Amino acid sequence: KQEVTQIPAALSVPEGENLVLNCSFTDSAIYNLQWFRQDPGKGLTSLLLIQSSQREQTSGRLNASLDKSSGRSTLYIAASQPGDSATYLCAVNSGSRLTFGEGTQLTVNP
Amino acid sequence: DAGVIQSPRHEVTEMGQEVTLRCKPISGHDYLFWYRQTMMRGLELLIYFNNNVPIDDSGMPEDRFSAKMPNASFSTLKIQPSEPRDSAVYFCASSFWTGSGEQFFGPGTRLTVL
Numbered sequence: 199k200q201e202v203t204q205i206p207a208a209l210s211v212p213e214g215e216n217l218v219l220n221c222s223f224t225d226s227a228i229y230n231l232q233w234f235r236q237d238p239g240k241g242l243t244s245l246l247l248i249q250s251s252q253r254e255q256t257s258g259r260l261n262a263s264l265d266k267s268s269g270r271s272t273l274y275i276a277a278s279q280p281g282d283s284a285t286y287l288c289a290v291n292s293g294s295r296l297t298f299g300e301g302t303q304l305t306v307n308p
Numbered sequence: 309d310a311g312v313i314q315s316p317r318h319e320v321t322e323m324g325q326e327v328t329l330r331c332k333p334i335s336g337h338d339y340l341f342w343y344r345q346t347m348m349r350g351l352e353l354l355i356y357f358n359n360n361v362p363i364d365d366s367g368m369p370e371d372r373f374s375a376k377m378p379n380a381s382f383s384t385l386k387i388q389p390s391e392p393r394d395s396a397v398y399f400c401a402s403s404f405w406t407g408s409g410e411q412f413f414g415p416g417t418r419l420t421v422l
Contacts, residue, residue, distance in 0.1 A: 234413075241399060244413075
């Protein structure tokens, strides 16, 4: 059974800092990995999708990496802004379902 | 495209009542997923459909839950009878292809069962 863990559970940083969120998974037989953002009381917004054959994906200030063999992914956020404050969820697609981590709650202080 | 549409956005009901949640996937998407999010268990897949056919319902908690997809543009998740422990946010998502397709989520329905 796939298990997904995210570290840290919560993170508070001053505006402008670069930061890294971590995601690990137990079964490396995956199709892809998806990073989402969830604002309080809102739905999930897809940020980046990395296919199992890829090593990284970039979108603006976001960069996600994938090391399938070691079961790890990181989400790098450059020059953080207060508007980045949200919960970030990592989800692993094993072919028939997404398995989610518990998320990292990020607060960026002005 | 308007994205995945869910209704209602909020539902408050009393224990024992029937609840029906609705979802309209993104046009052209072959797959539709129902998820539930709670503080205790996080996000869990309940059931998913491919071309309107239920493929995996192993996440459906019990017989009180049922889901249908009568056509490519509409799905329902029904709880009958509802119980307080069903209180959660229910999300619908859709994608082109589950194998490598990006999943797009609706805004969710917040269900409170009193």
